[in-house]
Amino acid sequence: MVITRQTSRSPRLVALVVVGALAAAGCSASASGSTLERARSQGSLRVALTEANPPWNFLDVSNKPAGYDVDVARELAGRLGIGKVEFVGSDFGSFIEGVRANRFDIVISGQTITAERRKQIDFSRPYQVNGIAVFARSGNAAVTGLSSLKGRTIAVTEGTTQAEHARTRIPGAKIKTYKNATLALTDVGQGRADAALVSKFQGAYLADKNDLRVKAAGALLETEVNGMTFRKGQKDFKQKVDKALGNMIDDGTLSAISRRWLGGLDMARELRNVPAQQAG
Structure with a gap:
């Protein structure tokens, strides 16, 4: 004799499964x-x-x-x-x-x-x-552009092309990363970094508006x-x-x-x- 068993699921379990499936479908639709x-x-x-x-x-x-x-x-x-x-x-x-x-x-x-x-x-x-520009502390005559940054401490915003430039084009540089350019330039102005690579517009704007002691140094690195x-x-x-x-x-x-x-x-x-x- 073959005995067959019927299994039953509780209404609560079925409801939870259905709700979960619908939620997953909704998330998938939203994402795609x-x-x-x-x-x-x-x-x-x-x-x-x-x-x-x-x-x-x-x-x-x-x-x-x-x-x-x-x-x-x-x-x-x-x-x-x-x-x-x-x-x-x-x-x-x-x-x-x-x-x-x-x-x-x-x-x-x-x-x-x-x-x-x-x-x-x-x-x-x-x-x-x-354009990417080099910014140094005002009065720092040692920083004259990209070629003068070898082995120095460079401030950059993480996740930017400026950060990539610092890592690949400045031999021996110590890279310090920040959430934004304001923080990077502030550290340069206070002497905690030798230079920053930032947007030319941004650097000039922040230096003026926030009275940061920084200045552009040398030619633009790249547009x-x-x-x-x-x-x-x-x-x-x-x-x-x-x-x-x-x-x-x-x-x-x-x-x-x-x-x-x-x-x-x-x-x-x-x-x-x-x-x-x-x-x-």
Whole structure:
């Protein structure tokens, strides 16, 4: 005789299994779905930035995001048909991981377009051109540029191309990493580091606004082209972002934003001069 057994599951266990499956499916859909659809349906574009890199982006006296990146983000959201921007504070070392994990929709914080980064994330067309400069303590005549930095203590923001430059182009350098350029330059001004590699605009702005005892030393190391970043596979989102940026360049909006924050610089003109191989 063959005896068959019927097993029964408690209603509570079945309910928990069903709820868990639905939750997992929801998370999967959220992580793999359309960035543009999510932002439009919820009426909010989640934008990551450091909130600590003026004049690009920072918190003003009212503790609200301000700067070039912030104005660009708000203008972009409007042109994408998204009602508001939700700014998410992060740092360069966490941007790629955060955007891949869908913690934010887009990073608008001056990420340099590189082949290595393209392996993990997608870039928009360029929206910034920026130069890397050496900053030393005011009165430090020993630091005259990149060639004078061998064996010295160099301050950089972790996760940036400036940090990579310091590690690969300065023999024997002792690298000190920071969450943002303000902290790096402060240590240079106080003599705890010999020099910092930072954006030329950022270094000059911070030195002036925060009365830091630092100055640019020598010629620019390199001019970098920066883009916005988002999860791979978001073709429709990228197309819409690129089109909006192109229109902002053509209609004068980007020029007006950059003149406000970058000492009169016309960023649209700078972008028109970017070689095709750098634009990506």
